[in-house]
Amino acid sequence: xxxxxxxxxxxxxxxxxxxxxxxxxxxxxxxxxxxxxxxxxxxxxxxxxxxxxxxxxxxxxxxxxxxxxxxxxxxxxxxxxxxxxxxxxxxxxxxxxxxxxxxxxxxxxxxxxxxxxxxxxxxxxxxxxxxxxxxxxxxxxxxxxxxxxxxxxxxxxxxxxxxxxxxxxxxxxxxxxxxxxxxxxxxxxxxxxxxxxxxxxxxxxxxxxxxxxxxxxxxxxxxxxxxxxxxxxxxxxxxxxxxxxxxxxxxxxxxxxxxxxxxxxxxxxxxxxxxxxxxxxxxxxxxxxxxxxxxxxxxxxxxxxxxxxxxxxxxxxxxxxxxxxxxxxxxxxxxxxxxxxxxxxxxxxxxxxxxxxxxxxxxxxxxxxxxxxxxxxxxxxxxxxxxxxxxxxxxxxxxxxxxxxxxxxxxxxxxxxxxxxxxxxxxxxxxxxxxxxxxxxxxxxxxxxxxxxxxxxxxxxxxxxxxxxxxxxx
Numbered sequence: 333x334x335x336x337x338x339x340x341x342x343x344x345x346x347x348x349x350x351x352x353x354x355x356x357x358x359x360x361x362x363x364x365x366x367x368x369x370x371x372x373x374x375x376x377x378x379x380x381x382x383x384x385x386x387x388x389x390x391x392x393x394x395x396x397x398x399x400x401x402x403x404x405x406x407x408x409x410x411x412x413x414x415x416x417x418x419x420x421x422x423x424x425x426x427x428x429x430x431x432x433x434x435x436x437x438x439x440x441x442x443x444x445x446x447x448x449x450x451x452x453x454x455x456x457x458x459x460x461x462x463x464x465x466x467x468x469x470x471x472x473x474x475x476x477x478x479x480x481x482x483x484x485x486x487x488x489x490x491x492x493x494x495x496x497x498x499x500x501x502x503x504x505x506x507x508x509x510x511x512x513x514x515x516x517x518x519x520x521x522x523x524x525x526x527x528x529x530x531x532x533x534x535x536x537x538x539x540x541x542x543x544x545x546x547x548x549x550x551x552x553x554x555x556x557x558x559x560x561x562x563x564x565x566x567x568x569x570x571x572x573x574x575x576x577x578x579x580x581x582x583x584x585x586x587x588x589x590x591x592x593x594x595x596x597x598x599x600x601x602x603x604x605x606x607x608x609x610x611x612x613x614x615x616x617x618x619x620x621x622x623x624x625x626x627x628x629x630x631x632x633x634x635x636x637x638x639x640x641x642x643x644x645x646x647x648x649x650x651x652x653x654x655x656x657x658x659x660x661x662x663x664x665x666x667x668x669x670x671x672x673x674x675x676x677x678x679x680x681x682x683x684x685x686x687x688x689x690x691x692x693x694x695x696x697x698x699x700x701x702x703x704x705x706x707x708x709x710x711x712x713x714x715x716x717x718x719x720x721x722x723x724x725x726x727x728x729x730x731x732x733x734x735x736x737x738x739x740x741x742x743x744x745x746x747x748x749x750x751x752x753x754x755x756x757x758x759x760x761x762x763x764x765x766x767x768x769x770x771x772x773x774x775x776x777x778x779x780x781x782x783x784x785x786x787x788x789x790x791x792x793x794x795x796x797x798x799x800x801x802x803x804x805x806x
Contacts, residue, residue, distance in 0.1 A: 421452050424708045428457045429472075429482040431465035432695060434665030438728040446715050453708050462641075463579055473498045479700035480709045486518035486693045490527055491764035499526035500699040500706070507714040512734045518693040518761055528717065529693035531731035533660040534679070534755055535589040536689065537573065541674040543654045555622070555683040562631040565654045571633035573626070574653035576644035577781060578637065580774045586657055587777040588692075588760040590619045593685025596756055601763035605802045611776070611793040620780040620789065622682045627783035637782060649673055660748055661694050663730030677748050679755075689755030694731065767800050 428443070436459060443455045460468055466489065472478040473496050484490055493499065502508070502525045508516065511528065519527035544550070547568060552558035565572045576582045591600075594615050603609040626632060633639065633653055642665075648656035649669035656666075666673065679689045697716065699709045715721060722735035730745040740746060763769040776793040780786060 424453050424705055426453055426455045426705055426708050426712060427478065427480040427482075428455050428712070429459075429465075429469070429479060430457075430695065430697075431460055431462040431483070432661075433459050433461070434662070434668055435729055437668075438664070438725060441728075442716060442721055442724060445721075446712060449715075450708075450711065453711070455712065462581055469493070470496075473700075476702045480703045480705050481697055481699055481712055483695045483697050484527055486527065486529060486696055487761040488763045488766035488769050490519065490696070491521075492766055494521055494526060497701055498698075500701050500703065500709075502526060502528065502699065502713070505710065505714070507717045510719065510735050510737050511717060512736055514757075515693045515734045519696050519698075527696035527698040528713070529696040529734050530716075530722075530725065531661070531694045531729075531733050532691055533694045533731060534689040534691050534751065535585045535657070535659045536677040536679045536751070538648060538656040538658060538662075538666065538675055538677045540648070540651065540654050541676060543570070543651070547654075551678045552681055554681050558681055559625075559629070562626070562629065566630060568654075570651075571647060571653035572631040573655045573657055574633045574639070574644040574647040575636050575657045575781070576639050576641035577632075577778055578639050579641040580778070581770070582641050582644070582658075583774045583778045583781065584760070584770065585659060586623050586781065587619060587773050588758050589680065589690055590622060590682055590685075591615075591760070592688065592690030592756065592758055593682045594618045595759065596686075598757065598759050598762045600759040601765065601768060602804065604768055604797065605765055606804045611772070611790045611797060616790055616793075617786055618684070620777065620786055622680075623777065624780045624783060624786055627781050632781060637778070645669055648675075659692070659694075661729075661731060663745065663748070664728065667730065676744070677751070679751060689751050690758040690760075691755040692758050692761055693734075765802060767802070768797065772796055 428439075430439075432439075436457075439457055443457060447453060447455060469479075469482060469484075470493075473493060484493055503523075505525075508525060508528070512532075515529045515532055516525060518529060519525060539551070543565070547564055549561050549564060552561050562572045575586070597603075600609065604611070633644075633647060639647070644653075644656065645658070645662060645665050646669055647653040649666050651673075656662075660677065666675065679687060681687050697713060699706075699713060703709050716725070717735060719735055719737045722733040722738040723740060725731070726733040726738060726740045726745065727742045730742055730748070732740065732745065732749040740749075760769055772793050775796075776789045779789045
């Protein structure tokens with residue numbers, strides 16, 4: 333290497349020296365007498381040409397040397413480190429699909445926190461109204477794509493998608509250890525855990541505390557008290573109770589809150605499916621009778637059958653209706669519609685009933701059985717069911733969460749939770765047949781709330797049940 337560099341240096345020196353001599357000769361020629369301006373001697377021309385050739389050769393040689401030096405430097409440079417050659421981190425896109433539009437802001441906050449702790453995962457939340465949600469969900473399950481984490485309701489909805497093999501088995505996941513076993517049971521089948529309820533809730537009558545105070549009303553303790561409260565509100569010119577009967581799923585809520593007053597039989601729906609009970613039985617007449625009486629007295633708001641779910645909440649939140657029939661899952665939506673509304677909830681004292689709150693496991697997240705993002709989906713599930721995140725969710729949405737270690741501080745939620753803690757689970761959530769607890773129940777309840785004849789309603793319900801020819805597995 334040293335000899336090569338020495339040889340190159342000597343060659344450069346020789347070329348420079350020769351250039352000096354030739355330039356000197358040119359200058360000498362320029363100073364000779366007998367030459368006129370603008371003429372060039374042969375000697376001058378030769379000298380100039382020689383100088384140009386030498387200069388060009390020197391430049392070419394210098395370029396070659398520079399290239400050789402660069403090659404040598406590259407060969408002696410240390411290799412690039414792993415950090416310099418490692419490709420950018422891969423971002424996983426995770427879908428989160430549900431129908432809880434009133435919880436959008438809370439979920440957006442939780443997702444942002446999750447992404448900050450997991451920068452390689454991006455959660456894309458999609459929300460549809462419930463009546464559109466299940467149709468879209470069914471299509472995606474059948475297609476086998478477009479889902480990672482999504483929600484379903486316990487009960488017949490769960491059973492429907494279980495039969496479609498929509499759920500990943502979550503049995504044994506560590507985060508389950510912090511959750512209430514009672515509510516976990518509503519998401520189990522064949523000894524395996526498939527869906528996980530976020531919260532527990534109950535259905536009742538929300539009431540505007542300011543309106544009650546202005547009219548001198550108190551929370552009713554008997555059915556006669558309740559009818560008197562309703563009449564006083566009606567006479568004031570306000571709508572008494574808002575409900576959204578235009579969305580069929582809302583019509584099941586008055587049914588289930590009334591039904592639990594007259595039976596604690598959790599096997600009721602299987603008995604209907606097997607033919608061991610009939611809709612014409614007395615327990616179902618008792619269930620619908622109070623709802624029909626409210627209709628005949630004009631206590632449901634005007635045009636209830638044409639009112640959508642969201643509109644029914646707005647009617648209550650803006651003070652047009654003094655009461656609102658819904659579940660505690662709607663607290664967030666009511667607050668969103670009117671943050672300043674002073675309201676609470678009570679269980680209606682149906683005639684000759686137990687006067688207990690019927691408690692229900694609410695919306696339940698799960699993982700799609702065909703997800704391509706198993707690890708990321710489980711990481712997100714573990715995160716949202718953790719103690720701290722469940723506290724955020726519970727306090728912001730006003731729901732009592734299923735993580736037994738979470739401490740909720742929302743005073744209104746705690747007041748309502750005290751009512752639910754003394755209740756019992758609805759039989760409705762142990763039904764596996766949506767044709768019964770969704771279709772038939774929704775239809776007969778809506779008709780009762782419109783004031784139709786109960787005997788005729790229940791006979792029609794039984795006829796429809798028998799036409800289904802349901803086969804019940806042992």
